[in-house]
Amino acid sequence: MRRPSLRAYVPATRGGRTFALISLVNAVGTGLYLAASAVFFVRSVGLTAAEVGVGLGISGVVGFLTTVPIGAAGDRFGAKRTLIALQLWRAGGFAALCLVKGVVGFTLVSCALAAAEAATQPMTQAVASATVESADRTRTMAIIRTVRNAGFSLGALLAAPLLAADSLWTYRAIVLGTAAAFVTSAGMLTRLRIESPDRVQRKVGPLAAVGRFRDWRYGLLAALNGILNLHVTILSVGLPLWALQATETPAGLLPVLVLVNTVLSVVLQVPIAKGAETEGGAARALRLGGVAMVLCCVALAAASGPGSAWAAAAVLAAACVLLTFGEMWQATGGWELSYDFAPEDSKGVYLSVFSLGGTAQRIVGPALITSVVIGAGPAGWIALAVVFALATLLVTPVTRLLHAAAPAAAEPAPVPEGIHQ
Structure with a gap:
């Protein structure tokens, strides 16, 4: 395998580079949350390990059931518009996590977040693929995955000093930082130019599309x-x-x-x-x-x-x-x-x-x-x-x-x- 140059890690188009930057912002926010989530659930929300497991398990099922209907909505309203809505949805969910107490509230918010997060991956793929020409699609998606891995690590590093402070508000600051990352990425997406038109191609309802x-x-x-x-x-x-x-x-x-x-x-x-x-x-x-x-x-x-x-x-x-x-x-x-x-x-x-x-x-x-x-x-x-x-x-x-x-x-x-x- 020939060693690639540094240029190989940069998308060829302006749209691809913008989307890679959006992915980095998302990944840093996600890395922040993943590094601190377990501590946050116990110290801020007041849950036991068993309650965390139950809430996340239920939310995982909800995410599984809602992914395809939301994907159908992407066909109806456009992948870019749907992805922007999902990013704002996720931001609102993380902000809400700072307000919940107990297993019921945690489970409800987790279910709402799981629905948005499960649908984000296919919508991200659809938008990223529409942002670049087909000949450069595979390389651009690889770069985005590389950027995301780096972003996860950077987010975890940023969370370390906040975790070391060991206070309720620093835990909440981490979660709010994740929400801010998603708001930022939604704003960046509004300015993203894509190669293929972001319009509906088949005007059917989400549930009808799933049934077909x-x-x-x-x-x-x-x-x-x-x-x-x-x-x-x-x-x-x-x-x-x-x-x-x-x-x-x-x-x-x-x-x-x-x-x-x-x-x-x-x-x-x-x-x-x-x-x-x-x-x-x-x-x-x-x-x-x-x-x-x-x-x-x-x-x-x-x-x-x-x-x-x-x-x-x-x-x-x-x-x-x-x-x-x-x-x-x-x-x-x-x-x-x-x-x-x-x-x-x-x-x-x-x-x-x-x-x-x-x-x-x-x-x-x-x-x-x-x-x-x-x-x-x-x-x-x-x-x-x-x-x-x-x-x-x-x-x-x-x-x-x-x-x-x-x-x-x-x-x-x-x-x-x-x-x-």
Whole structure:
């Protein structure tokens, strides 16, 4: 892989550069919140750990159920307008978090936030893709992901001194800072120029648009991508718990593994995304992501074998590197395939359906990894490797089915009398 120049990390168009800056602002705000959320829930809202888990679990289900209807609204009102509304919605939700007390209020606000946050990802993809030409779309999305990773880290660093102050108002200041970041990004979005017109292409209601979705091939691709997206839960939950429970690895190594993941993602996401720009490159990237996850699971199973703490640490480090490559390939392949197979007049619905795979794994993934995989010991990781292998093998036939159906899907739908596009 040829080392890219610094120029490769800058979007080619003014719109792409503006959107990357908007993504950085969003990511810094999100990083602020993620670094302090657990403490905020306990110290400011007054919740127990169990109450936090219940509230977030319920909100996760709400986010899953509302993603596609909001995506359909994006088709009706325009992706850019919808994304601006979602950013303001999120800002209002975070501001409201500073006012709630108790589990009921927390759950209600969390549900409202989850609905907006789950829909933000597909709307972001739709707007970002419309901001740049198709030839530069994959590289721009890779740059945006790189910028987001850097922003998360910067936000966490900014939260550190506020957390150290350990006062109610500094916790609230962190959450209000997140709200301010979303208001700022909404304002920046209003000035963003996009290549394709931000207008409705199919004037149907959100619920009606959801009811019309019948593309089982695209749904199957979304499910396969969701399975491969389990790398998110493995990194945040599976790897650290497995390291502490099944190996002699020093606990101090765990932040280093997270740092390795972040640095590799920032440095290598752009050059890895370049491979998806060739014909068949997106499907190949998704398959490579699956292979990397298979090897990662095998390495995690093997990590419990070495008696030496540092030998186990070396195996875990290898697993972390494999997981990071799996994450980068999966993200690249998923972006490109999800957009390529989404009809022009239903981008919001299709991209929202595709995002459900990731949302589902965030709901099911923690319990699956902790109770089933880790609970079964090394055999659990081998079983998960088999699941990843099956998902990887299915990528090729599913994408072939989508290609075969593409000409029929590309035909414009008949326009009812009296409705003008």
